[in-house]
Amino acid sequence: MKFKIATLLVLSILITSCKEEPTVKKEIIQTPEFTNKGHELVSKMLEKVGNYKALRSKKDVVYTYTYQTPDGKTDISTEKYIFDAELSYGKYEKHERTLSELEGTIEQSFDGKEFWLKQNGNIVNDSIALKRVAFNRPTNFYWFTMFQKLMDKGVSYEYLGEEILNQTPYEVVKVSFNFGDSKPTDIYQLYINKKTTLVDQFLFTVADFGAMDTPNLMTLEYEDVDGMLFPTKRKYKKSTWKAAVSDDPWITVDWSNITFNNDLERSEFEK
Template identity: 65%
Template structure:
């Protein structure tokens, strides 16, 4: 079934895992779906809430917990303004991110500039800043990913259907249509036919040059103020058949999520 007109929000194209190519934010009216894959993704965003719903919330503050199988943990207070994709992280623990720095660190993106503070002092070391350029857009993208799957410049391909653990899925490949030859991330979504949610997806990390061996991400959702957010996530290496191995999972959790806080652009300045 197709609709005649729908509105999608086009925001900075900050791709997962640190790809910082951008397009200008604007609203565009699309007359029709590109294909079945595009329609399935659109229907999914009607269930989770689209980017307009995020813009209505204005901003968010939440706790981000990331734990590797060896027990190393990042514990971060994350803050975003959705219009402009401003991003801030205060690291209470950073055992895997800039672990060479002792004491609290802060990272920010104010819409124009990335910055890093350690114990309240600005750092400009290029190697350290590379991590900031990776973390800020990556963490923002993961939080807003389901909504941003309707961003401009995306390509959709319906790859077929598959049954996993008794659940029937439509498989949709999403990739980025850029003008240059730079490799970009690929997502392979498993959209549950019954719930219309993405229960799991495969993804590549173009910035690390890992395009042939994807990661498999599994998701659990929580309803936060009318938005369905994948607040519990776990991932590990897989293959393009999404086969699960005995390898341990990397675990991610979002908690204490609060929208529409008293945040201004000044909160994101260094």
């Protein structure tokens, strides 16, 4: 009996010791898979400005959009987006270049199913005007989320090498899109600053208007808003694919008064 008691005592000590031994958890670190160097550079750029997960965590945005052409014609709208559903609304108090034939305040929206337009609170069903809305709403949303959406499925990257512009070294990446349809899509050529990893400027086409041969060059100035970097000051004009701009004056686009997490409701985007 003494032997059995001693044996049980030893076993009890061993079991207790095993229970008290700390468990070591091994953290598995997954290395991102990149299709090429261009893809990797775009990913590193997003580490600097903030990825789409960070943007979606902010739920929604309200900001003032100001667009001015060289002849002084100006659009000023209050833009509202819900990121998760990609809902887009714009209320234009000034619209000298967008549907300028409509007097008074105009509202445009994409409610998740359809585009709609109002003039002074009344629904407008003109097909030509609605085509403009169908271009403006996704375009304005896309420009605001452009960098984050460069990691979407269907995006292709081509590393074009290094280039020095105005004594600044850049990594140049061509971005194209394949969403499974036959219509032409835009092409972007990003100039990623080697020191900051930010896109200082980029070339872009406008496929919806058939402008695929001659790109525009857009330059960017960033602002830190709620922990993310946004290119809130932009200007662009015609260029060559070597980033040699024309002598034309610049078109300017500014985003101001940016606020996130505004508790926007889907009903605000509906007719």
